[in-house]
Amino acid sequence: MSTASVDTVAKLLDVTPRRVQQLVKENILPKPVARGQYEIVACVVGYIRYLNGQLSGDVGDLNAEKTRLIRAQAIKVERENALQDRQLIHASEAVQAWSEMIAAAKSKLLNLPGRLAPSLLKAKQAKDVERLLNDAIYEALTELADWTPADEPELAPSIEASRDDVASAKTDHGQPMG
Numbered sequence: 001m002s003t004a005s006v007d008t009v010a011k012l013l014d015v016t017p018r019r020v021q022q023l024v025k026e027n028i029l030p031k032p033v034a035r036g037q038y039e040i041v042a043c044v045v046g047y048i049r050y051l052n053g054q055l056s057g058d059v060g061d062l063n064a065e066k067t068r069l070i071r072a073q074a075i076k077v078e079r080e081n082a083l084q085d086r087q088l089i090h091a092s093e094a095v096q097a098w099s100e101m102i103a104a105a106k107s108k109l110l111n112l113p114g115r116l117a118p119s120l121l122k123a124k125q126a127k128d129v130e131r132l133l134n135d136a137i138y139e140a141l142t143e144l145a146d147w148t149p150a151d152e153p154e155l156a157p158s159i160e161a162s163r164d165d166v167a168s169a170k171t172d173h174g175q176p177m178g
Contacts, residue, residue: 003037
């Protein structure tokens with residue numbers, strides 16, 4: 001077992017003698033076997049393991065870990081504030097809202113054939129049928145644009161809170177709707 005002074009170990013590891021002492025306090029390097037005498041092989045092995053850990057992310061330095069923790073806490077608080085201010089909603093609320101809106105759309109669209117059948121039978125030309133269908137589809141889309149859960153009480157009311165800050169498309173802006 002070869003030993004060396006703190007200065008020799010520091011030169012070997014390419015660090016300062018003070019850093020060697022810090023690494024000992026952090027339990028990265030072994031304590032001196034005698035006053036001021038460090039086991040060379042154990043120090044080199046310990047330092048190599050430390051460097052490998054730094055490269056792989058296994059061993060974090062305390063300041064980096066504190067910074068990471070503070071950043072995570074800040075993100076958590078920002079997310080909670082956004083939820084509280086209704087600027088952000090839980091994914092389950094969004095899924096529920098979309099499911100209810102799709103159910104309403106499905107219901108309105110499936111009602112079109114029964115509602116339009118008598119009018120379509122009276123139509124004389126294809127363009128009249130097309131006009132009747134277009135009018136009914138746009139009417140359904142307009143109703144859906146203004147749809148709220150109160151329009152269909154059998155649907156769950158949870159969507160109401162999710163829609164508070166969401167504006168509906170009330171005009172088609174010259175673009176096809178749907």
